[in-house]
Amino acid sequence: MADLPEQIVTTPEELAACCRHLASAPQFGFDTEFVGEDTYHPRLCLVQVATAERLFLIDPLSCGPLDAFWELVVDPGRTAVVHAGRAEVRLCRLATGKPPGNLVDLQLAAGLVGMTYPIGHGPLVKQVLDVHLSKNETLTEWRKRPLAPSQIRYAFDDVRYLLPLWENLSARLVSLGRMDWAREEFDRLVTTVSPEEPSTEKWRKLRGLGSLDRRRLAVVRALYAWREEAAEETNRPTRAVVRDDLLVEIARRNPTKERDLHVVRGLPHRDLHAIIDVVTQARQLPPEQWPKIVDRDQDPPQITLVGSVLSAVLGDLSLRLSVAPNLIANGQDLKQLVRAKRSRAAIPADCILTTGWRAAHVLPELMAILEGKRLLQVADVRANTPFAYEDKREH
Numbered sequence: 001m002a003d004l005p006e007q008i009v010t011t012p013e014e015l016a017a018c019c020r021h022l023a024s025a026p027q028f029g030f031d032t033e034f035v036g037e038d039t040y041h042p043r044l045c046l047v048q049v050a051t052a053e054r055l056f057l058i059d060p061l062s063c064g065p066l067d068a069f070w071e072l073v074v075d076p077g078r079t080a081v082v083h084a085g086r087a088e089v090r091l092c093r094l095a096t097g098k099p100p101g102n103l104v105d106l107q108l109a110a111g112l113v114g115m116t117y118p119i120g121h122g123p124l125v126k127q128v129l130d131v132h133l134s135k136n137e138t139l140t141e142w143r144k145r146p147l148a149p150s151q152i153r154y155a156f157d158d159v160r161y162l163l164p165l166w167e168n169l170s171a172r173l174v175s176l177g178r179m180d181w182a183r184e185e186f187d188r189l190v191t192t193v194s195p196e197e198p199s200t201e202k203w204r205k206l207r208g209l210g211s212l213d214r215r216r217l218a219v220v221r222a223l224y225a226w227r228e229e230a231a232e233e234t235n236r237p238t239r240a241v242v243r244d245d246l247l248v249e250i251a252r253r254n255p256t257k258e259r260d261l262h263v264v265r266g267l268p269h270r271d272l273h274a275i276i277d278v279v280t281q282a283r284q285l286p287p288e289q290w291p292k293i294v295d296r297d298q299d300p301p302q303i304t305l306v307g308s309v310l311s312a313v314l315g316d317l318s319l320r321l322s323v324a325p326n327l328i329a330n331g332q333d334l335k336q337l338v339r340a341k342r343s344r345a346a347i348p349a350d351c352i353l354t355t356g357w358r359a360a361h362v363l364p365e366l367m368a369i370l371e372g373k374r375l376l377q378v379a380d381v382r383a384n385t386p387f388a389y390e391d392k393r394e395h
Contacts, residue, residue, distance in 0.1 A: 004053065004055050006054075008056075009057065015063040021051065022072050027163065027166075028051045028072075030050070031159050033048075034087065039237065042094075045060070046147075057156065062145075067096075081162045084106075088100070104182075105185070107119060109169040110324075112185065115127065115324065121133070128165055185327075208248040216251040217291040223242070223275070256276070310366055313365070313366060316385050316386065329352055334366070341370050375389065
């Protein structure tokens, strides 16, 4: 890949020729450079593409709309290879209204063959292909033209090794019988990054909700949704509309008129009328439509204790399976199991361990320990997998 022809695409005619070449390729790798600090939607500044024959840098600032390129990405008959591709999925959805049709994410693939997850592009290239990449342009200004030689080299290197990496990792996945696991993860990435409907619960991640009653939580929820719409319509960062902490402060004050908000430091006055309208509408909701209060970090000590045991078991199991443990599940997922066991309830459907390969190969092992059906002992502290397990005999 190091000696492939390289081309910078700067005109509509060159873009058309590039897309004709990509259309003839069964797979290509791509990456993007964008700036998103000052807007709601990121501004795409560069698209890097690699096929088995050529490398391209597509300049969207000069070559016109990239509709033809994105249509190739959403084509399910063509494989698009990315690394840590959340941004690429989001940009594709923004450009076309559709997700990529057949996406491969190398970061996920690496985790499924036992490598660190998440692993950076440079370390992955080094570990798999024994090539050292320079990463000196990570904070570069991609909107400025002309691009410097160092930027161009960095941009080409970002895609130069994507296809060789996939060739290596896909062979490992096939050897382990995990290509279905990988496809499940790739599809899950596409779904979680670009859901058909945005999550209505993102507002619960705001700090300071614990002091609010249900009616004020309804106000926060409504303000959060309004802020997202306002930011998208005006293409401003959400923080430029209203900061997170101010959403909670507004709900706490429960204002009825604009002057009630004049004393809130840092709140722009341009949107006060809209804010009061949102608060008023939320306040008029009937109690059955108010959000429920979710107790955070109120678990009894045994939940945390048993969750830690399951975390240790998961670490041991991940080594035996050659899968990165934090790709399988996190501490909150494990606590969901413990809470369900403690309350004799079903495991919540949103627990990642209840579906797909995790449900088939991981959940039964964890539940055997949690339900006391399997005994755990430290067998050899010098071993990579120090635990030993024994099914409990029925008396």
